[in-house]
Amino acid sequence: MNLRHVAVVVTAICAATVLTSSSANSPPTVLASCPQQWGGRHAGGWVPAAGQIDGVGDYLVPGRPVTAMICAYPGDNTRKGGERLAGSRTLTGDAGAMARDLGYLPVGTEEREVMCTLMGGPMTNYLIRFAYPGGGGLWVGSAEEVNGCVRTTNGTVQSHSYVGRSLTAAYRTGTWRLVHPDDPCQMPGERRGQDGRMVPDEPISVLVCRRATRAGERDPRREHDRRTAGPLAETLNALDAGGKEILNEISCDPADWFDLLFGYAEGPPVRVSIVVGCDRGIDNGFLNAALDDALRDQIIRLAPPG
Incomplete structure (x- = not known):
């Protein structure tokens, strides 16, 4: 499969997202296991299939995965759905830390009422495939979106906690760390x-x-x-x-x-x-x-x- 690069530069009132291969140490490689198109109609909230890993009803990412492959689907929140695959990047040593951090997020099976602003602007949907020892796998779908109004799901439970900036940073750099605001009083908590x-x-x-x-x-x-x-x-x-x-x-x-x-x-x-x-x-x-x-x-x- 040919390598494809994408640059999405959209200016909004409060945010802009740029996905380019030059922002990373090496260009993301498109892997065959990433779906070629985003199948959802929202910012995040979609996976190709619900996982069968023990604990998926209690945690977004249970257990101890050994790798995490991030698939990126950039677009715009005024035209949601059908975003094309732009590239992927696989995390190895940081997969456990990523699973741990996502596992701390509050989850549920019912929709939760949240207040969202309505700015038009950039959106990048992400699929993360966590691979486990023995060959098991788990998809998690999320997004970075200018309003931060995103659902993150493993197909069984979902969270409205926002990790979009952290996912974009991991896709660009190949390393995982939570991106926090400079002012601790602004932490989402x-x-x-x-x-x-x-x-x-x-x-x-x-x-x-x-x-x-x-x-x-x-x-x-x-x-x-x-x-x-x-x-x-x-x-x-x-x-x-x-x-x-x-x-x-x-x-x-x-x-x-x-x-x-x-x-x-x-x-x-x-x-x-x-x-x-x-x-x-x-x-x-x-x-x-x-x-x-x-x-x-x-x-x-x-x-x-x-």
Whole structure:
């Protein structure tokens, strides 16, 4: 099969994606096992076939794969579907780390309500085929999209956590690492278990960020160790939390907004937003709860000055 290169340069309001062979150490090689065309109609959310690997109903990527082949299908989010294969790249030594990081993402079988902006711009769909010892394989479909509004699936479960920038970096360079924002207060903060507990597992730190009042300013922040993070997580987990409701102006008149980023020895942080002035002012993206005066005062004491 002939090698094909692609360069997609699309300028949007807030983002641009460029896929070229010159951005990598060596050009991606198109392998025969990559489908020649993207079969879905959305940003991510499609695989050629659901995998039969044990654990696919609990994790996006279970077990310990030995290689990960990334297939790229660049296009535009105003004309979704039918994107052609542009190239592929195989990760070997980093396949386990990629599987571990994707395995930390929260997953489910039902659609989750998310808020998406609607900018037109670049989109690259990706298929990743994880190969396991003994010959087993698992496809994962995801995307990089200008709005970050993407589903990632293994054909059995799906996640709305966004890893598009990390997939593009891995495709370009042949190495895997999660791409994080420069400002830790802007971390997405999504981790397995958030649908059952406000703060899952055992955090070792908490970064308290106060939303800046002026556009372009960095959020003031203050970090605390496990002596604060542990008891605060217990307090949040003891709340009467219910299903996620998107806060709106009818039930919400924000006075102060704080973001708590709980850190862990391994894996991604968990974000819990505290919005003073809202009926259900505690929200981790999956669950929400009412904010009482005692907890509000505690958060204000832990936060940096306004």
